[in-house]
Amino acid sequence: MLNLSGVRVIRRLLSVSLFLFYIIVGFGQKLVSGPILLPKNDSCDTHWLLVKKKKDIRFESNAKLTVQEDTIVNHFFKRKRAYQLFVSKKLNSSYYLKLYNYKGDLLFHKTYEKHDPSNNSYLFGSCAFIPHGITSIYRPNKMNKIYRTMSKENAHKMFWLGDNVYLFPNVDTEKLVRIYRRYLGVRKDRSLKMFLSSGVEHHAIWDDHDFGPNNASGLFNNVGLTTLAFKSFWNKFNLKQDSGIYEVLKTKNIDFFLLDCRTFLKVKKSSFLGNTQLNWLKKELAQSNAKFKFLLFSNQVINPKTNHETINRGLFKKEKEELFNFIQKKEINGVIFFSGDRHFAELHVDDTKNYPLYDFTTSPLSSPRHQLFFKEEKKNTATRVVGSFFTNKNYLKCTLKEQNNLSFLFFELKNKHGKEVFKFQISEKDLGH
Numbered sequence: 001m002l003n004l005s006g007v008r009v010i011r012r013l014l015s016v017s018l019f020l021f022y023i024i025v026g027f028g029q030k031l032v033s034g035p036i037l038l039p040k041n042d043s044c045d046t047h048w049l050l051v052k053k054k055k056d057i058r059f060e061s062n063a064k065l066t067v068q069e070d071t072i073v074n075h076f077f078k079r080k081r082a083y084q085l086f087v088s089k090k091l092n093s094s095y096y097l098k099l100y101n102y103k104g105d106l107l108f109h110k111t112y113e114k115h116d117p118s119n120n121s122y123l124f125g126s127c128a129f130i131p132h133g134i135t136s137i138y139r140p141n142k143m144n145k146i147y148r149t150m151s152k153e154n155a156h157k158m159f160w161l162g163d164n165v166y167l168f169p170n171v172d173t174e175k176l177v178r179i180y181r182r183y184l185g186v187r188k189d190r191s192l193k194m195f196l197s198s199g200v201e202h203h204a205i206w207d208d209h210d211f212g213p214n215n216a217s218g219l220f221n222n223v224g225l226t227t228l229a230f231k232s233f234w235n236k237f238n239l240k241q242d243s244g245i246y247e248v249l250k251t252k253n254i255d256f257f258l259l260d261c262r263t264f265l266k267v268k269k270s271s272f273l274g275n276t277q278l279n280w281l282k283k284e285l286a287q288s289n290a291k292f293k294f295l296l297f298s299n300q301v302i303n304p305k306t307n308h309e310t311i312n313r314g315l316f317k318k319e320k321e322e323l324f325n326f327i328q329k330k331e332i333n334g335v336i337f338f339s340g341d342r343h344f345a346e347l348h349v350d351d352t353k354n355y356p357l358y359d360f361t362t363s364p365l366s367s368p369r370h371q372l373f374f375k376e377e378k379k380n381t382a383t384r385v386v387g388s389f390f391t392n393k394n395y396l397k398c399t400l401k402e403q404n405n406l407s408f409l410f411f412e413l414k415n416k417h418g419k420e421v422f423k424f425q426i427s428e429k430d431l432g433h
Contacts, residue, residue: 016257030057031099031107033187035085036196038235039203039249045112046235047085047097050184053078055102063095064088064222072232076177077184084235087112112199119156120253123200126161126298126340127364130192132185144366144391146416147195153397153418159202159256161340162207162298163367167215173222179229187233203249203258204234207298207341211262218265218274227263244277248284253407255290257281261298261311272316273323280358282326284328291407291428292334292400301337302348302359305380318326328354333432336360336409338396343370344377345396345413347388347424355432360411388413388422 034049050073051057059067070082089095092114099108130144149159165186172178187193196202210230212220215315230245231237239247244263249256259281264274273281285293296303300310301320311320327335337359344364350357374391393416401408406427413422 001230016312023402030101032080033193034197035097035099035108035110036187037112037199037201040201042091043088045087045089047087048082048233048235049085049099050080050082050187051099051107053081054267057081057102057107058100058104060098060100061083061087061095063093065097070232072176073156073184075179076180080184082184108197110197110199115156119154121153121155121351122254122398123150123153123155123158123395124161124338124340124360124362124398125150125158125365125395126362127163127343127367128160128186128192129166129364129367130186130189131191132182139306143368143393143416144189144191146365146395147189147191149416149418150395151195151198153200155176155200155397158195158202159258159296159338160202160204161296161338161362162205162226162261163209163341164204164206166209166367167212172225173220176225176228180223183229185235202234202361203256204230205258205260205296205298206230206245206262208262216262217267218263218271223263242276244274244279246280248288250290251312252330254292254294255288257283257284257293257295259295259297267315270315270318272311272319278319281323285327285332286330288332290334291433292336292409292431293332295335295337297337297339299341300339300348300361302350302357302383303361303380304383305349314340324353324357327357331432334428335431336426338362342377343367343390343391344374345394345422346377346389347385347422348383349385350383356430358426360396362394362413364393365395366393385424388424390415390421393415394421 030052032050032052035047038046038048040046047126058374059065066086068084070084073082085093094113096111096113098106101107165183167173167179167182172182208214211226212223236245239245239312244260245257246260259273260277264271264277303310335357339359339361340363342361342363345362348359369391378389394413397412397414399410401410409426411424412420
C-alpha cells in the first residue's frame with residue numbers, strides 16, 4: 001500500500017509526463033489552421049491553411065492540385081506559412097486531401113465527398129468575437145463552444161453575416177500587418193478551427209468590425225487595408241464590381257445575395273447600399289430564376305422601431321422603400337432577409353406587401369451579450385414573430401425540403417449546445433409562388 005509521500009511522487013511524475021506530452025504535441029504539430037473550404041465553383045475547390053514554418057510541407061490529392069503561397073502572410077510572419085490550395089475536380093466528384101510534414105508524418109487527411117443533392121442545409125451566424133492579444137482586455141474568457149457544436153452539423157454551406165473578426169480601433173486598423181495578425185490569431189483558436197476545417201463551405205459578408213472601427217462608415221480612411229485582408233482571408237478576389245464586396249451565389253433553388261452594408265454607407269448622403277449596389281441587386285433579382293432569394297445583410301432590414309444597426313433608420317428609408325417597391329412592383333417572389341449584428345436573435349415580418357417579408361436575425365456566435373439593449377428590445381414586439389427573441393449564443397440552420405411537389409424552408413434557431421430554441425416553417429406558396 002502506498003504511503004502519502006508515494007502518492008505525491010506519482011502525481012508529480014504524472015504531471016511531468018502530461019506536461020511533456022503537451023509540449024511534444026504543441027510544438028510537433030505544424031498545422032495551425034485549416035484547411036478551410038472557401039467559395040468555389042463546379043470545377044475547382046479552394047482551401048486556405050496556415051502552418052508553422054520549420055521545413056517544407058507536402059500536399060497530396062487524387063485530383064489536380066495547385067498550391068499557391070499567401071505572399072502577404074509569408075512576408076509579414078516569418079515563422080508561419082499560409083497557402084491556398086486549388087483542387088481541380090470533375091463535376092460531382094469526390095477527392096481526398098492529405099498534408100504531411102517534412103518527416104512524412106500525416107498532419108491532415110480528409111475526403112471531400114461530392115455534393116449530396118439531399119443535403120440542402122445552410123448555417124448562418126454573426127458576431128464572432130474571439131479574444132486574442134490586446135482584445136483579451138475587453139473580454140478575457142473565451143465563449144466559443146458553439147463552434148465545436150456547429151462542426152457536427154450536417155450542412156452544405158455556412159454564411160458569416162458580419163463581425164467575423166473584431167479589429168481593435170487605432171491599433172489593428174492602422175497597419176496591414178496588424179490586421180493580418182488579428183485574423184491569424186483568431187483562426188488559430190482551437191474551437192473555431194475545428195468548425196472551419198469541418199468540410200462545410202464558408203462564405204462571408206462584413207460589418208463594421210471587419211471593416212474598421214465600431215459603426216464605421218464608407219469614409220473610413222484605411223478601408224483599402226481592411227478590404228485587402230477580407231478578400232484574402234475569405235477568397236473574394238474574383239469579384240468584378242467596383243470597390244464594394246458583394247456578389248450572388250446561385251444554386252438550384254436558392255440564390256444567395258451577399259451584400260455590402262459598409263463600403264457605401266455614407267450618413268450625410270443617406271446612402272446605405274449605394275446606387276451602384278442597389279441597381280445591381282435589382283437587376284440580379286429580376287433575372288433570378290430561383291424559387292427563393294436570400295438577401296444577406298449585416299444589419300436588420302424589417303425591424304420598424306430601432307434606430308440602431310438597421311437599414312430602417314430614417315436616414316436610409318429611401319433606399320429601403322426603393323428596394324421594397326421594386327420587389328412588389330416586379331412581383332419578385334421568394335425573398336427572405338437575413339441579418340446579424342444585434343447580439344440577440346429574432347424574426348421580424350412585414351405583412352403589408354404582396355406576400356410577407358421575413359427578416360431572420362441571428363447573433364451572437366461568440367461575442368458578449370449587450371444586456372443594456374435587451375430590456376428595450378424585448379418590448380419591440382409589433383412585427384416580431386412570437387417566441388423568436390433569444391439573447392444567448394446562437395446560430396440559425398435553414399433546410400430546404402420538397403414535400404407534395406412544394407418546396408418548404410425549415411428554420412431552426414439553435415443555442416451553443418445545438419439545442420433548438422425556436423423553429424419556423426415557410427413554403428414557396430407563403431412567398432408569392
